[in-house]
Amino acid sequence: MSTFLVSVGIGLATAAILSLSAVAFTLEYAVSRVANFAHGELLTIGAYAAYTGQRFFHQNVAAAALVAAAAGCAAGLAMNAALIEQFRGRSAITVFIATLGASLVLQNVLVIIYGAANVSYSFAQGGLHHIGPFLWTTSNIEVILSALAVAGLIYLLLQRTRFGKAVRAVSQDRVLAQVSGIPARRVVMGTWALAGAIAGFAGFTLADTIGTFGPQLGFSFLLLTITATVAGGIGRPYATLGGALLVGLVIQVAGTYTSSAYQLVWAFGLLVLLMLFRPNGLFVRKSATAVRA
């Protein structure tokens, strides 16, 4: 039983990282209607930025996290301007293939800058804490708390601010939003900046949790991100959080009882089941099943 609870605890920590990455992915989809395959590289860029930054900030985890978020933000803005906007109006699959190309480019630029070998942070993971039935390291707890905080902030941003209202309008219909006087271009830019910052931060937490990482860090996390996003319902930020929770728990618990090498196999089994039976997401009412292709 305690093995089970420990794996649930780790599952929650994984779910927290996954929720950050998946929310960013879903925000990108919401405003640009693109399944961004270069999303993983935003995470990797964040992780490497923190790696470069730790030389100057030493043990300051918060500063490293900020550096990661800032780098992700810049990368998100650049990606939108240089790639996504260039392919505006083209079919979804064309943009998708273009992002696949971009992912290949970015991954290998990172290989050239940082080398193909794995690197690791020197941050202390902190001691183990028993909290309720779970067993977490200090950094696990920090990750879970910060993911909850980010989720709360995004909720407030989307529901309570003018920017959030504009994001929701643009994600419904960009042209209509534009003719209603919403500066759609700027809103899309802002959303990519936000998504990039979240993704960069997610990349830092992911790299810090795993321990060592290389240029493939984000790419190998991308399929989990997509699984979580699809589980929740793509383009729906709040449902995505539920999807992340589900995927995080499934892979950690199932992985504990088989082998951690097969964690991803379980995730993909889950993805295939979802694709077959609930391609619009688990938390979507039957009446609203039109997938926004």
Add this chain to the structure above:
Amino acid sequence: MYWVSVITEAGIFAILALGLDVVWGWGGDFDLAFYGYLALGSYMAMVLTIGRPVPPVEYIIGWRLPYPLALLLAVIVVVALAAVIGAIALRNLREIYFAVTTLSAVTALYLLVQNYTPLFDGYNGVYGLINPGQTALNLTYNGYRIVFLAVVLVLLALVYFLVQRLSVSPFGRMLRSVREDEHAAAAYGRSVFFAKYRAYLFGAALAGLAGGLFAVFISAFNPSAWTPQELLVIYAAILVGGRGNPRGVIAGVFLVYIGFIELTRYLPSPASRPEFGPAMRQILIGLLIILMLKFRPEGLISERLSVDGRRGRRPGAPKVAAGEPAAAAVSGQPAGGAKDRSSQ
């Protein structure tokens, strides 16, 4: 001998690309599992010919079949796997959903092969398929390689004529009509799923064939030989040559392969940074994909030219537009299906 090797590899990948082009170019399905079929074909061709494993090496089967028979069996196994993946992925899923599902399938296969050693000896892979039939044919090593090149080119020519015939056959036209507008094709009584499914199995068979040939070409196969990203090179080649058009695809493969192999030879690759050359090559492939999509999505030789030009203008023949497929909804139901495909 250097050129023999380069052209052999390009020829094998041209067969693979022709198969992929049937799936993507004609059918419009962006399949990311495709390189897995080449890999499985390769593994199968190995384990069917190289005999029992010697511990600690382990792998399944371990027969000593004659190579052509093993090649045939390998193709059958690959088609069987594609039948399962295709049945899941093609039924209702389109576009990005299809791509993500096939990518998941191939990644799961990859992890399984890499971690479950009794299958194909995990990360070490299988090896030992060295020039099958060399002694029977009484050839030197180099002579064998030239004969093998000839075999590959003959097979490529056969595949090309087959694909070209299919391209202008009713089946090829039906597939394109399904790509352009699934609902219209369904309304005209075409079974969308079976059209795509047959194309998918045919494409996978060609991938299996290419895999079996690739096994002879490199004589060893392990997971590092088939990371999913390898497939992007094939897509880049198809994009360059001209999607949906067999001649363009072959031209694209030879251009990209020979172009890139030649280019990367002249890249500076300092001994201290062995990863520099391969990384530059990947960057160029990625840029090539993006630039082709942006500025010339129909490729150097467009599909319309190749397909319509050959057949003449028959009244009522379905129009084939080069470039982007019509946006197909995820709900690939026949017209009148319950699902709503309105984009919001």
